[in-house]
Amino acid sequence: MTMMKYQLGQTVILLDLEYKPAGTAVIRKFNEWSNQYVVDYIYPNGKTDQITIPEERLIVAPDALKVA
Numbered sequence: 454m455t456m457m458k459y460q461l462g463q464t465v466i467l468l469d470l471e472y473k474p475a476g477t478a479v480i481r482k483f484n485e486w487s488n489q490y491v492v493d494y495i496y497p498n499g500k501t502d503q504i505t506i507p508e509e510r511l512i513v514a515p516d517a518l519k520v521a
Contacts, residue, residue: 457483458508458511459480459483459490459508459511461480461481461482462479462480463479463480463514464477464478464479464480465477465478465479465480465511465514466478466511466513466514466515467492467506467511468510468511472510476495476496477494477495477514478494478495478504478506479492479495480492481493481503484505487505487507488507488508489505489506489507489508490505490508490511491503491505492504492506492511
Protein backbone atom coordinates (compact mmCIF):
# COMPACT_ATOMS: atom_id res chain seq x y z
CA MET A 454 0.00 0.00 0.00
CA THR A 455 1.36 3.40 -1.01
CA MET A 456 1.28 6.16 1.60
CA MET A 457 -0.08 9.60 0.77
CA LYS A 458 2.57 12.32 0.93
CA TYR A 459 -0.09 15.06 1.04
CA GLN A 460 -3.36 15.29 2.95
CA LEU A 461 -6.81 15.84 1.47
CA GLY A 462 -7.60 19.57 1.46
CA GLN A 463 -3.93 20.56 1.68
CA THR A 464 -2.76 23.46 -0.51
CA VAL A 465 0.31 22.63 -2.61
CA ILE A 466 2.39 24.19 -5.37
CA LEU A 467 1.93 22.59 -8.78
CA LEU A 468 5.07 22.35 -10.94
CA ASP A 469 5.02 22.59 -14.73
CA LEU A 470 6.75 20.10 -17.04
CA GLU A 471 10.09 21.85 -16.42
CA TYR A 472 9.50 21.54 -12.66
CA LYS A 473 9.02 25.29 -12.22
CA PRO A 474 6.15 26.62 -10.06
CA ALA A 475 2.98 26.92 -12.14
CA GLY A 476 0.46 27.83 -9.43
CA THR A 477 -1.39 26.50 -6.41
CA ALA A 478 -3.71 23.54 -6.09
CA VAL A 479 -5.77 21.82 -3.40
CA ILE A 480 -5.49 18.05 -2.91
CA ARG A 481 -8.84 16.30 -3.50
CA LYS A 482 -8.02 12.61 -3.96
CA PHE A 483 -5.08 10.20 -4.11
CA ASN A 484 -4.99 7.49 -6.79
CA GLU A 485 -2.89 4.83 -5.07
CA TRP A 486 -2.52 2.58 -8.14
CA SER A 487 -0.93 5.40 -10.18
CA ASN A 488 0.71 7.43 -7.38
CA GLN A 489 -1.11 10.51 -8.68
CA TYR A 490 -3.28 13.13 -7.03
CA VAL A 491 -6.52 14.68 -8.21
CA VAL A 492 -6.26 18.39 -7.42
CA ASP A 493 -8.26 21.57 -7.89
CA TYR A 494 -5.81 23.76 -9.79
CA ILE A 495 -6.40 27.43 -8.96
CA TYR A 496 -5.89 29.90 -11.81
CA PRO A 497 -4.78 33.49 -11.04
CA ASN A 498 -8.34 34.70 -11.76
CA GLY A 499 -9.69 32.33 -9.08
CA LYS A 500 -11.22 29.80 -11.51
CA THR A 501 -10.45 26.15 -10.72
CA ASP A 502 -10.07 22.99 -12.80
CA GLN A 503 -9.83 19.48 -11.44
CA ILE A 504 -6.77 17.73 -12.89
CA THR A 505 -4.68 14.64 -12.17
CA ILE A 506 -1.00 15.23 -11.41
CA PRO A 507 1.88 12.84 -10.55
CA GLU A 508 3.22 13.24 -7.01
CA GLU A 509 6.66 14.42 -8.23
CA ARG A 510 5.04 17.59 -9.70
CA LEU A 511 3.69 18.73 -6.33
CA ILE A 512 5.50 20.45 -3.47
CA VAL A 513 4.37 21.82 -0.11
CA ALA A 514 3.07 25.40 -0.34
CA PRO A 515 5.19 27.89 1.67
CA ASP A 516 2.19 28.91 3.82
CA ALA A 517 1.91 25.32 5.04
CA LEU A 518 5.45 25.54 6.45
CA LYS A 519 4.72 28.52 8.74
CA VAL A 520 4.45 27.72 12.41
CA ALA A 521 1.63 29.47 14.26
